[in-house]
Amino acid sequence: MLFPPVGLEYVATSAKGCVERITLLDLRYETEISDTDKLISLISKDVDIICVTIGWDRQFSEICHLLNRMPANIPLVVGGYKATEKVEELFKLCHTIDIIVRGEGEETIRDILNGLNLKDIPGISYRENGKIIHNANRPFPDINTLESPDRSLRHNKYPLSINGIQIANLTFDSVLSARGCPFDCKFCTFSLNPLGQKRNYVCRNVESVVNEIEKLEAGIVLFSDDNLFAIPKRAEEICDLIIKRKIKKRFLAQARIEIAKHPRLLEKMVKAGFKALLIGIESPHNWILNQLNKGFDQDTVRKSFAVLNKFPIFYNGYFIYGNIGETEQEMLYIGKFAKEIGIDAITCNKLRIEKFSPLKKIAEETPGYHVTERGELYSDMFSHAKLKKIGKKIKGTFYTPYRYVKILWKNIFIVKFFSPAEIISLFLTAPRIIISMIAKAQQKHKKQPA
Numbered sequence: 001m002l003f004p005p006v007g008l009e010y011v012a013t014s015a016k017g018c019v020e021r022i023t024l025l026d027l028r029y030e031t032e033i034s035d036t037d038k039l040i041s042l043i044s045k046d047v048d049i050i051c052v053t054i055g056w057d058r059q060f061s062e063i064c065h066l067l068n069r070m071p072a073n074i075p076l077v078v079g080g081y082k083a084t085e086k087v088e089e090l091f092k093l094c095h096t097i098d099i100i101v102r103g104e105g106e107e108t109i110r111d112i113l114n115g116l117n118l119k120d121i122p123g124i125s126y127r128e129n130g131k132i133i134h135n136a137n138r139p140f141p142d143i144n145t146l147e148s149p150d151r152s153l154r155h156n157k158y159p160l161s162i163n164g165i166q167i168a169n170l171t172f173d174s175v176l177s178a179r180g181c182p183f184d185c186k187f188c189t190f191s192l193n194p195l196g197q198k199r200n201y202v203c204r205n206v207e208s209v210v211n212e213i214e215k216l217e218a219g220i221v222l223f224s225d226d227n228l229f230a231i232p233k234r235a236e237e238i239c240d241l242i243i244k245r246k247i248k249k250r251f252l253a254q255a256r257i258e259i260a261k262h263p264r265l266l267e268k269m270v271k272a273g274f275k276a277l278l279i280g281i282e283s284p285h286n287w288i289l290n291q292l293n294k295g296f297d298q299d300t301v302r303k304s305f306a307v308l309n310k311f312p313i314f315y316n317g318y319f320i321y322g323n324i325g326e327t328e329q330e331m332l333y334i335g336k337f338a339k340e341i342g343i344d345a346i347t348c349n350k351l352r353i354e355k356f357s358p359l360k361k362i363a364e365e366t367p368g369y370h371v372t373e374r375g376e377l378y379s380d381m382f383s384h385a386k387l388k389k390i391g392k393k394i395k396g397t398f399y400t401p402y403r404y405v406k407i408l409w410k411n412i413f414i415v416k417f418f419s420p421a422e423i424i425s426l427f428l429t430a431p432r433i434i435i436s437m438i439a440k441a442q443q444k445h446k447k448q449p450a
Contacts, residue, residue: 009149014106018113053080163436168422173218223253239268260304284337335397
């Protein structure tokens with residue numbers, strides 16, 4: 001709940017001028033209408049067309065249940081990454097859906113709201129006389145023609161909180177400076193849309209990006225690009241302009257280890273306010289890195305972090321376990337390797353194989369491996385339950401009490417992520433947070449079957 005639904009906000013902003021009024025709802029925060037009956041009542045009174053985004057598999061069945069309760073007399077348009085991927089399934093499960101927008105929706109929503117004949121709108125699937133019609137894919141829009149999200153449509157801010165307890169006065173936002181990715185990692189389908197179309201790497205004008213940042217109220221900003229530093233010179237220009245305009249914000253961004261080749265850029269990033277980098281390492285094993293087509297090996301990772309650790313930036317490494325052919329011993333080495341390279345935090349995810357992933361054929365041809373309809377990979381040797389246990393072991397070997405102390409120390413004294421006032425607030429709220437976490441754990445334990 002740290003970050004706003006900027007993808008939906010792009011579409012809502014694009015719809016301005018096509019309708020009399022836009023109401024944007026982030027149901028994570030809309031507590032007054034979190035009850036389904038209240039939400040349906042609001043929609044029935046004040047809404048002429050409903051637009052819903054589905055970005056992930058999470059709570060998919062609950063989302064379908066909610067969509068099926070939407071008033072039948074109000075057109076329902078659904079979009080988002082998972083909606084694009086599950087077009088046929090959604091039409092089958094949700095009788096209320098009229099149109100599904102496939103791929104990027106900024107231009108498509110304008111065509112729909114302006115009343116174009118559905119057969120003439122590229123990038124949609126729709127119902128007609130009991131049949132599902134799939135129009136041709138829509139070409140990708142020019143990113144520099146899209147208006148930045150209108151944040152005045154929001155009903156709330158996005159604070160740092162744990163179990164509903166707000167920490168200090170920190171608020172978050174995100175900015176998208178580019179779409180697509182120039183790399184071709186085999187496990188990743190974010191550079192492909194769910195139609196299998198490759199989203200070529202396209203950048204926004206540097207000045208427009210910094211103009212957007214300058215207007216943000218939030219103090220902490222995530223660059224949601226797949227890799228902000230794909231073009232180092234451009235990233236340096238963004239840093240230069242932030243420094244020149246004296247914009248005082250804290251930035252987070254995703255990166256690849258190649259950024260270690262550019263110490264001058266890293267110096268400017270520190271000066272501009274970059275506090276954390278989220279780096280896709282994926283594996284400590286060369287044969288897996290090769291299988292995933294990462295483009296580097298373990299030795300390169302080690303040498304890169306020898307450089308990166310010279311800069312006061314917090315590093316979170318992404319790792320994938322449960323790869324095709326990977327042993328339990330190889331999976332468990334992730335935690336040890338992360339310690340060896342001096343990374344600050346890790347995020348470990350099981351390998352997923354989406355619809356158009358190049359790994360799908362390998363998995364299907366490897367004896368004993370299976371891919372579920374949701375893209376979850378498992379094997380005869382490693383079931384979902386066993387992989388889950390291994391994931392906990394990996395985290396357990398890395399996240400010791402000493403590790404948490406190091407994380408806190410680095411954020412306070414080296415990266416200086418928190419101001420003195422925020423540090424005081426953090427310590428004052430710590431007892432309440434600990435009590436709430438214990439209570440939540442006890443509640444979860446009570447709900448588990450005996």
